[in-house]
Amino acid sequence: MQSLGSDLQAQGQTVLNTGESQTNVTINRLDLPALASLLPPLPVALETGEISGQVRGSLPSWQQWSALQTLGNVELKQLQARIDKVKAPLQVGLDLGFTGQKLQINQGLINLGPLNAALQGTIDWRSGYDLQFTTKAIDTAAFLDTIAVPLPLPITGQVQAQGQLQGTLTSPQLQGQLTNVAAVTVDRVPLDRLGVNFQADLDQIALVNVSLRPTSGGEIQGRVQSPWKLRQLLTPEADQWRWQTIPVAGQVSGAIATMALLNTYDLNLQQVEVGNLGFSGQAGGTLGNPRFNVQWQTTNGDRQGRLNLSTRGQANLAGPRLTLTGAQISTNDGSFNVQGQANFAQDRWQARWNTTQFPLQPFLQTLCGLEKSNFCVPPLAAQPLTLKRGQGNVSGEIFTFNPSRWQGNAELQLTSNQQTATINASLQGGQIQAEVAANNIAVNNYLPALAAPVALSQLTAQSQLPLAPLLAGQLPLGQIEGRTQFTALVDNRRVTANAQLTGGTVQTNASLGAVSLNAFLPQLPVAARLNNGEIQARAFVGDINTWQEVRSFDLNRLQGQGQLNLTVANGPVAVNGSLLNGNLAAIANVGAIPLNALAPQIPVPAQVQKGRISLGANLADLWQQEPDLSRVAAIANVDLEVAGGTVTSVSALKNLAWQSRLTAKDINLNPVLAQYGGTDGVSLAPVEGEVKLAGNLGNVFTNDGNLGAIPVTVQQALFRSGEQTVSAQGKISVGGFNQRPALTNVNLNVRNGLSFAQLPVNALLTQLPLAPEFRPQALALEGSSQFTGQLTGRNVTGLGDLKLAGNLAVNNLAVNGFGFEPQLRGPWRCS
Structure with a gap:
């Protein structure tokens, strides 16, 4: 017979009234995809595959099928099929031998992506099955991806299965094992051991000795049994079989080293300690209406210097309803309680929570310790923040993660060192609306660099923001609306301000009262006070969508203006400023x-x-x-x-x-001379002069951002008092701005001309470091001098740090009427 690409030959004879038969079948080629096209639609699509071989058989009678005798070989080659939603083809190859009453599987290979299984053994028409199967190491992540099975947690690693099918033809029994052959990781938790023993027959299936042992410590054990009654499918009552009515029963229990497990997630739990977790659960009901109950409890954490936590709770599944009751996180001071319900048939979940005296500081410090954290505020994490009271509820859909469909509300009262803040928030249509009121907030606690006391005596804020971007770690300022008003006491002086964010633009206005600046800048040498001021600022931030963009805020976005009126050493200073881009x-x-x-x-x-x-x-x-x-x-x-x-x-x-x-x-210097003993009746002429300075501010900052020494070029310095003149040119540098400004370097070329008769010589004599008996009582000088030289010094704090050296020429010198040579010349040095 040749048809549809197949070539099959059969000959023999059968006695119809007894069933005695002799048959000889030769299969030259049996094209399986072509033959499958004659069948109703199947979930498996055959792409290639053929059967070839020759078999002879004899049957004594219709009633003696177990006495069937066969002889021959059949080979299934290159069978490849596609299964709906499975990414890799199913490939099967079989080499079958028929001898007497046995079907011998000489070689059987089954491949499905990373799954490679081998099957061998015999099927005896009288005694039944004696088959063994084994797999090579299976990459779990690749296999789950191949069969397109989504799991809530990723699984990686390698497992292997082996087992056997035994029993009679009418009562086959399957049993085997699934174990890990290399490290298996669930999410980020590595397992030392993964083991499952399975058993199945036509009446029931059971998973026994299920064992998961995390590397971090502890073990989870379980057992599941279900009488699936597949035998009914072989009876006339097969149409009454329903998978939904199959009963299921199981138990699970475990003990987990909680902190070691949590540490695998790099949560930086250095401030929190949770005791070891113990749990147990029972399953029942049917596949169509399952029931499951699990209870858990941790021992009390016991670690000095940490927030010690304990948890407990119970979850119940009854058909499509899941209930969470008595879930609690406790500390020595307070607790956080949660109750919840879910209805899988209605695709809805809801949860309610309440808390009293629950410390938040350790959790904020944990957030700040994470490598990437969008919600870390280090100054806030450094304060003892407590959730004094709180309650709320939230609901949403189960099968679709869609925050825009969530609804809820919350009321919170926070305390920290006698400071209080209340928050009322509601969630509707994916939008959070929140109102905040705070009192007596000591700003210095969060900005310790402030030198004077600053407190927010009253603050209110209202905001509306989308939830979904926040959960994704984003901050779309263009979608956030908000406004705030506050009154602050700055050094016990009142300051009011308000700000609003709307349409992607933030605007602030501040009114400043009388504030002493010395409280903030104690190094100021004189009294300085801000009398009053107004500051307005704005910036477009609507295109900012991430926390990183906020942290790297471009100051070129800023615009604003301000007016400040100050008093410095009882003198007025008025400042007007503007900021554009x-x-x-x-x-x-x-x-x-x-x-x-x-x-x-x-x-x-x-x-x-x-x-x-x-x-x-x-x-x-x-x-x-x-x-x-x-x-x-x-x-x-x-x-x-x-x-x-x-x-x-x-x-x-x-x-x-x-x-x-x-x-x-x-400039009249005579009063200065009078302070040092008078002017001898000599009056200095008024001083006139001009100084021209220049410099460059490049590279004036040190590596730590402090202002270093500033070089100054003295282009010209010329002073004249009657016939007295002095001029200088050269370079100096000024430094020490962090403490007391001083000349760090002096190098000037100096020229000086003096008329001795106009100098208050006797007043100068009183300043000489001489004993009175050696000091001249009176001295009258006549003549003039010219000096050319250099004035040098380093780290100058007084005249003693300067050196003057050069050439001096004295003309017509006379002391108390006694004359000298008309001209005296020579080098001169003073230090």
Whole structure:
């Protein structure tokens, strides 16, 4: 017979009334895919495969099938089939031998992706089955991916199965083992042992001695049994068999080393200790209406210096309903309680919780210890924060993770060192709406660098934000709406402010009252006070979607303006500033400020009469550990009154280069001389002078961001008092800004011209370090001198740190009427 690509030959004879038969079948080629096309649709699609072989058989009668005698060989080759939703083809190869009453499986190979199984043994028409099967090592992750079975937790590693099928033809019995041959990991938990013994026949199936042993310690054991009554499928009552009615019964128990298990997840639980976990459970009901109950409890944690926790609870599954009752996390001070329900038929779950006196600080410290944490606030984690009271509920869908369908609400009261905050929140349509009220928040606890006490006496905030992005670790500021108002006490002075975020734009407004600046800047040498001020700022943040973008906020987004009125040493200072795309522009108008209060070492009366300082800079450039001053531009015009005269200062900075010019007129130094013993009737002429300075601010910051020494070029320094003149040119450097500014280096070329007759010589004699008996009573000098040399010094704190060396020429010198050579010349050194 040849049909559909198959070639089969059969000959023999059968006595119909007795069934005695003699048959000889030769299969040249049996095309299985072609023949399968004649059958109704199957879940398996045959792609290739053929059977060939020759078999002879004899049957004594219809009633003696167990006496069937056969002889021959049949081979199933290249069978390949596709199973719906399975990624790899099923491949089967069989080499069968027929001898007498036995079917011998000489070789059987079954492949399904990473599954490679071998089958061999015999089937005896009288005694039944004697088959053995074994698999090579199976990669669990690859196999689960191949058969497209989703699991809530990933499983990796290798397992192996082996077993045998025995029993009569009508009562076969299957038993075997599944064990791990290499490390198996469930999620991130490695298992030392995975073992399952299975047994099955036509009446029941059982999983016995199920054992999972985590490497971290402990063991889970279980057993499942189900009378599936497959034998009914072989009877006329087969149409009454329903898988939903199959009973199931099982037990599970275990003990787990909890902390060792949790540590496999790198949770940084250095502040929390949980006792070992014990649990037990029972299963019952049917496959269509299962029942399951599990109870768990941990021992109390016992670790000094940590938050010791214990947990307990019970879960019940009855048909489509799952109930969680008595779930509790306890500490020595309080507890966190949860109850929940789920209905799989209705695809809904809900949970309720409440808590009293539950400490949060150890958990915040845990979050901050994670390698990647979006919710870490280190100053907050350093404070003893407690959830004093709280309750809430939440509900959603089971089979679809869709936070936009969740609903719920929560009420929280937080306390920390007599500080309180309440939060009321609701969840609807995937949006969280929250209201926050806080009182007596000591800001210094969270910003310890503040030198003065700052407290939020009252704060309220309202916000609306989407839940789904937050759960995904995102922060879409463009989808968040919020506003806040607060009143703060800054050094016991009131400050009010408000802020709002809407449409992706954040705006803030602050009104500042009278605040002493000395409390925040104790190094200020004079009294300084902020009288009042207004600050407004805004920035577009609608395109920010991640926490990392918040942490790396681009200051060039900022815009704003502000006005500040200050008093410095009883003198007024008014500051007006604006900020556009991160670029700062400010103007400070300075009133009468006494400089002697700022620098008491100034020997003459000095004060700022008026001044105007203009500044332009990029805020991001300045907001660095090592500020970039390359785009700072400034102009300062200051008029001073010094010793009855005036000093006008004009300075400018651009592209790191700065210049300054000081012009002095009518400076009266006679009162200074009077402090040192009088002027001998000699009056110094008013001092006039001009100083031109220049420098560059490049590389003035040290590696730690502190201001280092600033080099200064003295382009010209010229002073004149009557016939007395002094001029200097060269370089100096100024440093020590963190403590007390000082000259760190001096190297000046100096020229000086003096008329001795106009000098208060006797007043100067009183300052010589000589005993009175050696000090001249009176000294009259005549003549003049010219000096050319260098003034040098390092780390100058006084005149004793300076050295003056050069050439001195004295003309027509006369002392108390006694004359010297008309000209005296020579080197001169003073230190």
